[in-house]
Amino acid sequence: MRKQLPPEMLARDARFVRTSIMDQIMDPRNQKIAERNTGSAKLEPGRPAAGDRARNLMHGIFTGEIQALEGAGRTTFDFDETEAPFALKLDMARQCWDEARHVEISIKLGDWMGTEIGEFSEATFLYEAACAPDPVLRLCGVNRALEGLAIDVFNTMKEFGDVSGDPVLEFCEDWMLADEVTHVKMGSDWLRRLTADDPERRERALEFQKTVDKLFSLGGFRGETDDNPIHLARKLRQMAGFTTTEIDEIADLAAQAQADAQAAVEAAGSA
């Protein structure tokens, strides 16, 4: 069986359609939308087309869970025990179980919200973060960055369910959120253990996490202002073991990612 499986080899049936995140960022409509009065971008029931926005995001969560399952699964297989201790693989196997459950919950939430499997396109950038050749980089990219993003997204969706009075959404997101906190803690714990005697490796891993965190901010998707649909869940991130300094850094990276994306759109518009 092949090790280090590239994203284009992920197994999907005919319902799934791939998209590139760059296509979305470089959409020529972006600059003109920014000139319109669409109000706060935060995902709330009071926002324009809130139902369709929530359905779209829920489908993104669903495909993200599939990729998180694939990423954790690959980590149990891609490394020998000198690279990744057996106890780490056990943790990853346990995470696979959580992710598989999240996929099933997400499918049922999709049914509840009127969304079919494959109704929206799938970007594989989450899985791409799980393709790093060093297991410590994967733990930082997936467990700390990706699962950290999941905390932000699930918290936003939980609040959406709460405010809209949707008992099913609020309940399901709360349960999945609890698992994500555990996954982040797991990543932080293994990062410390595997790099206890190798500060340079730890530094490389944390740099990789920063790159992934910036990428996952998706040019303004996540942040702390009304321009951002998903907000940083500071309290829950603290519960997962992030320090205030680390959370501030992620907030800065998110703001930087948004500024970069705006500059890219403006450059494309003037070209």
Place this chain on the structure above:
Amino acid sequence: MTDFALIPEQFTLVEFDAARVLELAHDAAAAVGFPDDVDVSIEVDEVLPAPLNGSQVDVRGDRVELWFTGGAFEDTHRGRILDEELTRTALGASLLRAKDRLSGAFADAPVDAELPERQRAIWDVYTDGRLARLGFAVKEPRRRYVYRLECGFNDVSDAEYAQCWNAEALTWADVKSIDERLVAADPRERPKRTPVRRESLRQT
């Protein structure tokens, strides 16, 4: 045959075929039994993408003006590409609502720009139920979820939904009565709403 005018005549930001949109409009008009002697303009705001899906219907004398966000016609897999099935259904829905207004049964209804979101949600369920029975491709579960967001996640709301979906001849007075029953059964605090409206989204 109904005379349709498309605004813009050609699309520049999205890859929608204007001639195909007009063909779909003719097809949808025939399917919903839209009157032949009423002229219709179809304005598509191609700046506004999915999932910012919205539409508006205005009747001005013997002329109907339809407005859509580009997202209402857009393929959910491939941005900026026309989804013909979705477009036909969106056009059918607006033409059916225009027909309701022209019939006099909704003569007292506020114009779409001032229509409260919950009343619009009720009217949309009534519209989609009829469209589904006419053979249009309607995503009923999506309609149900959007309706529940507006009208409440409770048994009264679900029972009213079923009645609206199966109805063939509601009036504006019926919609208002349903709305009153939904308000009475809905314990939620009403958040400030920002609906998809041409007037507000056009502002810069």
